[in-house]
Amino acid sequence: MEFPAYLATMPMHAITEIHGEPGLLARFRLEIEAFDEAARDRLTEALDLAAGLHRDDRRVREPYLNHLLRVAIRLMHHYQVRDVDVIVAGLLHDAVEDHPAELAGLDPESAADATPAALDALSDRFGARVARLVAAVTNPAYDPGRDRDEQYREHVAASLEREPWARVIKVSDFTDNGVGVIHTIGPKVTRAATKYRPLVPVFRDLVARPDTPLSAPVKQHILAQLDLAEERFSAILDQPA
Numbered sequence: 024m025e026f027p028a029y030l031a032t033m034p035m036h037a038i039t040e041i042h043g044e045p046g047l048l049a050r051f052r053l054e055i056e057a058f059d060e061a062a063r064d065r066l067t068e069a070l071d072l073a074a075g076l077h078r079d080d081r082r083v084r085e086p087y088l089n090h091l092l093r094v095a096i097r098l099m100h101h102y103q104v105r106d107v108d109v110i111v112a113g114l115l116h117d118a119v120e121d122h123p124a125e126l127a128g129l130d131p132e133s134a135a136d137a138t139p140a141a142l143d144a145l146s147d148r149f150g151a152r153v154a155r156l157v158a159a160v161t162n163p164a165y166d167p168g169r170d171r172d173e174q175y176r177e178h179v180a181a182s183l184e185r186e187p188w189a190r191v192i193k194v195s196d197f198t199d200n201g202v203g204v205i206h207t208i209g210p211k212v213t214r215a216a217t218k219y220r221p222l223v224p225v226f227r228d229l230v231a232r233p234d235t236p237l238s239a240p241v242k243q244h245i246l247a248q249l250d251l252a253e254e255r256f257s258a259i260l261d262q263p264a
Contacts, residue, residue, distance in 0.1 A: 024049075035093045036206050039085065047092040054099040062107045069111040069149065070095075076122040083207050090199055091117065097195045102241050104191065111149050112156035113192045119145065120161045136164075159189035160196070172218045180225050187236055190229045194245055197226060201252035204259070212259055220256040223249050 024045050030038065031053050038046040051070065055063050073091050080087035095113045098104040119141045124131040127140035138161070146154035159182045165174045183190045201219045204212060229235060230245050237245070 035096060036203060039089055039093070039206070044086050044089055044092075047089055047096070050096055051092050054096055057099070058105070058107065065107055065149070066095075066110060066114070069114045072148075073114045073118060076118050076125055080121065083209065083211060087117075091115075093199050093203075094192070094195045097198065098191065101244060102191060102195065102237060106188070108150065108152045109156065109188050109191060112153050112160075112189075113195060115145065115149075115153070115157055116160050116192055116196060119157055156186065156189050156192060159183065159186040160193050175218065176221055176225070179222060183229055187232075187234050190226075190235055191237060194226050194230060197222065198245070198248050198252070202248055202255065204252075204255055216256045216259040220253070220260065223253045223256070 024042070026042060026046060026049050027033075030042075030046065030050055033041075033050075035047070035050070038050055042049070055066050058066065070092075074088050077087040077091065082090055091114050094116065095110050098110050098113050104110060118126055119138055123129075123137035123141035127137050127144045129137050129140060131137075142154045142158055145157055162175060163178060165171050179193065183193055197219065200215060201223070204215050204219070207215065227246060227249055230237070230242055230249070235242070
């Protein structure tokens, strides 16, 4: 497939709408050219694993892999992350939560809680730090007697408090879900806005902290994206009576 020479400068949701998954894969390969061969091999291995695990998953109108690619590309391009562990964890940030048994090589029918085994498998393949970062952004089992979204927000705030690099991964994920909420359709639009809106001030605080390992211009870019997410949540939820 032919892609325009300006693919490297196109907004990611524009690539998604015009060129789909092949375009995002091409953009990912352009971004990893900045890394050495060993790093490129490791990033490609992580991408291949993510693509295999999520091969049948969908996000409303698109393959789930598109979301993972956008998260990783955002880390490299907009956040200027050159820490390969962080980008690998970005590609695999939903692997343990969504496909723990497959990742661990267990029978899904007989595996009770495959999460520890999945994290061990990730550690064996990509290192303990990658597994720790993925664990920090993996949702725990929820108490069915409590509000699920409230528990999600509590987990995010607590786990990111102690893992600065996990904040960076999660804010890329949040940007894709929050700023990108206008690219979805149906009831998910309101559900997503309701779930994510209370996290905007949480991320503002976490991003601005001195121990969040991003440059001042990148932090300003993220804060502007959080403002945009809030504008979009408001447009969805704050309808006049």
